[in-house]
Amino acid sequence: MFIERLLNQGNAPLIERVLDFTQARHRLIAENVVNVSTPGYRQKDLSLEAFQAMLRDRVAVRSGSPPGSVSFDDIRAELEHPRRGTLFHDGSNRSMEGLMTAQAKNALMHNLAVELLKKQFDSLENALKERVS
C-alpha cells in the first residue's frame, strides 16, 4: 500500500502512460514501414497531440483532487489514418522520410520517458535507503 502510493504519485503514472504510448506508436510505425510497398495500405498512427491533451486535462483534474484519487490508467491514444503527404495511385499515402522521422522522434520520446522514470526510481531507492548516492 505504501509502495503503491509512492509509485502512483508525482510524474510516474504519467510517464508510464507515455511509455505505453511510444511502444504502441512504434508498433504502428513499424507496420507502416514494412507495408510501404503494399498497394492500398492505409497508414496508421496514434495522435500525439490528442494524447498529450488528454494527459494535460487529467493533470489539471488531479491538481485539484486529493492525492491518489485520480488515475491515468484509462487514458487511451486514438488510432488515426493520417491524410498528409502525396496520395499515390495505389491509394497509399506513404512517405518513407516522414515515417523515419516519426520513428526517430518516437524513439527519443521513449528514451526520455525511460530516463525520467529511472531517475524517479533512483530517488525513491535513495529515500528508502535513507542516504544520497
Next chain:
Amino acid sequence: MLDILDMGAAGLTAQRVRMDTIAGNILNANTTRNAAGQLEAYRRRFVVFAAGMPEDPSKPGVRVAEIAKDTSAPRRVFDEGNPDAGPDGYVEYPNVDMAVEYVNALEASRAYEAVISLMDVSKSMFNSSLRLIA
C-alpha cells in the same frame, strides 16, 4: 515489443523476394525462349504485397501475396535475320523496361534499409526499457 522484430523480418523477406524478382527480370530482358527452348518471350514478373504476417495474415506485418506476370504486349523489334523472328520479320522481346526495373530495385533497396534501421531503433528502445529493471 519483440514481435516488432518478427514484423521487420517479414518486411526484409518481402523486399528480398521483390529484389530477386527484379533480378530475374533484368537477367531475362532479352530472353525470347522459354525453359523448354520453345519460342515464347519472357514475361516480366512483379511481386504483389499484402498486409499481414505470412504465417498469420491477421497479425500486423507484410507478406508476398503473389508473383504476378505482366500481361502487357511484348516489345517487337524488326530483325528478319534472327532465327526467332516471326513470318513478318519481327522478334518478340520481353516486356521488360530496364529503367522501370532499376527504379524498382532502388525502391526495394531503400525499403530494405528502412526496415533494418527500424529494427535497430526497436532494439535500442527495448534496451532502454530494460535499464528500468537492470
